[in-house]
Amino acid sequence: MNSNAISLSNVTVANSTYTGLTLERSLVTIKNNLIFKNNTGVVGGGLAINDSSRLIVSSSANLEFIDNHASYKGGGIYVEASTLSDIKLMTPNMPLTLINNSAGLVGGDMYGLYKLPYDNQFKLIHIGLTSTSDAQKICSCDPHTTTSYKNYEKKRSDQHIYPGQALKLNVALFGYDYFRSLTSTDGTVQVYNSTGNLLSQTHIPNTCSLIEYTPKLTQTGYKSYLVISSSISSMDTRIIFNFIVNECPIGFRLDKSQGSCTCSQSLSRENVTCDINTLNITHNGLLWIGTYHTTTPFNANATNPNACIINEDCxxxxxxxxxxxxxxxxxxxxxxxxxxxxxxxxxxxxxxxxGSNKCGQCHNNYMMIAWIALFAVMGVLLVVLLIALNLTVSVGTLNGLLFYANIVKLYEPVFSRKGALPVLSQVISWINLDFGF
Structure with missing residues (x-):
């Protein structure tokens, strides 16, 4: 409906597949009954008041919203507060019935209706009224707890990042319900830098939601901040988010052209990649990368530009x-x-x-004693075997056998990385007086 002034009396709007009644730049007066039943819309199921429109409720009026649904917000009534649209009551305590209305996201019964004067309110007839409005406050929150204004995080520690890592903050938006209590709502969250430039904006639902922003940084070792705001600019809708930029960790260096930590010069080679977000290093294999002192434990995010890095084929x-x-x-x-x-x-x-190049789990002391005893017996048996077969050094057969056995043993890891010939490997080990199993 688009009209300068119109009056409605004894009107029932029912079973519409669009919003029951939409006001655009209109002034509408309700003289008597106005009933909305079983209507379906996107923004406003029964009634939507947009574009600076005003709905005037006369002293003889009666409003009813029953079984209406909006797929987005404002199942019964939607008031576009951003354009100063509103509802005006000519006298207080006018009856307003809201029963079984629903919305896909927020404002099952009403959305945006909270600015009525305290001394000029509707007389509500409802069952479990649900309402909210556009975002009026923004708060940091914990995604593991119930999203409510009482549970918002009052203190936030500074976030430490490396260049290339994302700044992360969980936030929630709150609007006013009909009784002017803060309830969760959806809206747009904007990120500004310290000089007031808009960096990004994200629409979030009516839950505690993660906001991420990856700044392009060309220096380290300093502190700065971002301003997180809802689309309504006021001091109540802003969060000052402090962060500290650390030096790149071991194995990484600052690439100013990318504004991110990348592989350090000692790691830079073909098929080697570094991920500053996870601190992971990836290569295609047959390569060993690490610090010289591997026995000295350190945290993966430790910084030491003088750390000795080994990067060799293996x-x-x-x-x-x-x-x-x-x-x-x-x-x-x-x-x-x-x-x-x-x-x-x-x-x-x-x-x-x-008898192997592999590492196995260590056994207990009793098992080790048993193995030593077994090897001692086998050593005696080997000497007896050599004498019985006349495999002496003077004959020459033993010299040749030992020579070739040692050559094969030396190159065994190259010929058979995974021990593809375990029997041959064991025989060679025995010839070399290595009685492992």
Whole structure:
């Protein structure tokens, strides 16, 4: 409806698949009954008051909203407060019935109706009234608790980031219900920098929602802030969000052209990538990257520009498959339970198996004594075998056998990385007097 002035009396709007009645730049007076039943719209199921329109309720009027639905907001009544649209009561305590109205997101019965004077209110007839309005306040929140104005986070610690990492803040928007209590609502959240420039804007629902922004940073070691605001600019709708920019962690350097921490010069090579958000380093395998002192524990986000980084090809004991790891956990690059620098030793709780290049779990002391006794017996049996077969050094057969056995043993990790010939490997180990199993 688009009219300068119109009067309605004894009107029933029912079963409409659009908003029952929409006012645009209109002045409408309700003389008597105005009833909305079973209407469906997007913004405003029964009645939508837009574009600076005004609905005047006379002293003899009666308003009823029953079983209306809006797929977005304002199931019964929607008032576009941003354009100063409103409802005016000629006398207080006019009857307003709201029963079984609903909305897809917010304002099941009413949306945007909260500015009526305290001494000139409707006499509500309702069952579980639900209403809210456009965002009037913005607060930081905890996504693991119920979203309510009472539960908002009053204190926020400064957030530490590296260049290239996203700043993250959970926020919630609150509007006023009919009784002017704060209830959750949806709206647009805007992010401004310290100089007041708009950086981004995001629409969030009526829940505690995550806002992310990744600034492009060209320097480190300083403190700054962002302003998080709803679309209504007032001091109550702003959050000052402080953050500190740290130096890039070990293995990363600041690339000013990207405004982000990337692989340091010691890590830069083909097929090596660094992710500052997860602090992960990825390569295609057969490569070992790590610090020189692998036995010294440190946090993955530690900063030390003078840290010694090793970045070398690793054909033995390193995984041939793509690997993703952090610099404080380089053992991920190794296979066969190996670890430490260049995968050169067994990880904690493992030891090198006799007759093998693999690492196995250490057994208890009694088991070790049993193995030693077994090896002692087998040593005696080997000497008896050599004498019985006349495999002496003077014959020459033993020299040749030992020579070729040692050559094969030396290159065994190259010929058979995964122990594809376990029987041959065991025989070679025995010839070399290595009686492992």
């Amino acid at each position: 054909l033995l004991y390193c995984s041939p498959n793509p690997v993703t790891f952090k610099l404080n956990h380089t053992d991920t690059q190794c296979v066969d339970n190996r670890g430490h620098r260049m995968c050169g030793s067994c990880t904690e709780g493992y030891s090198l198996l006799m």
